[in-house]
Amino acid sequence: MKIAPIDITHKTFKKKFMGLDEEDVQDFLRAIADELEVVIRERNELRERLRERDLALLELKERDQVLKDTITTAHKMAENIRSDAERESKLILNDASQKADLIIRDARDSLKKIYQEISDLKRARMGFETKLRSVLSSYLIMLDEDSKGFVESSNMGATGLNSTK
Numbered sequence: 001m002k003i004a005p006i007d008i009t010h011k012t013f014k015k016k017f018m019g020l021d022e023e024d025v026q027d028f029l030r031a032i033a034d035e036l037e038v039v040i041r042e043r044n045e046l047r048e049r050l051r052e053r054d055l056a057l058l059e060l061k062e063r064d065q066v067l068k069d070t071i072t073t074a075h076k077m078a079e080n081i082r083s084d085a086e087r088e089s090k091l092i093l094n095d096a097s098q099k100a101d102l103i104i105r106d107a108r109d110s111l112k113k114i115y116q117e118i119s120d121l122k123r124a125r126m127g128f129e130t131k132l133r134s135v136l137s138s139y140l141i142m143l144d145e146d147s148k149g150f151v152e153s154s155n156m157g158a159t160g161l162n163s164t165k
Contacts, residue, residue, distance in 0.1 A: 011029060
């Protein structure tokens with residue numbers, strides 16, 4: 001059975017012949033009641049402080065969890081950023097490699113065309129030189145024939161002039 005300070009204060013005892021001094025008993029009961037009241041108040045204050053500390057501890061645990069979650073999230077974000085950067089760098093490198101391959105292929109194609117043009121120009125020059133030699137040769141032959149004909153006709157004319165004299 002729980003006893004409250006008020007129970008002690010209002011407690012009455014049966015009186016007997018040659019019993020205890022009622023005033024001493026009442027004073028003692030009041031002192032016990034007052035002391036019990038102080039103890040109960042201290043207990044209640046301690047309970048309140050314990051509750052406040054439990055709340056503070058709970059808040060600290062929640063903050064700790066929030067910090068852990070934040071660190072985990074930041075770590076995941078850093079990993080995502082790193083993997084995205086790696087993926088993007090690979091894409092950039094692949095794109096640059098493809099562009100470089102295209103430039104090299106275009107340069108090789110241009111070089112082939114230039115070599116082909118040079119080859120065509122050499123053939124054209126050789127053809128032109130051959131035709132020119134042929135034309136010049138024909139002209140030389142014609143000049144030689146004309147010179148022979150001119151010399152012969154000069155010789156004939158000179159002999160004919162000499163014979164008519």
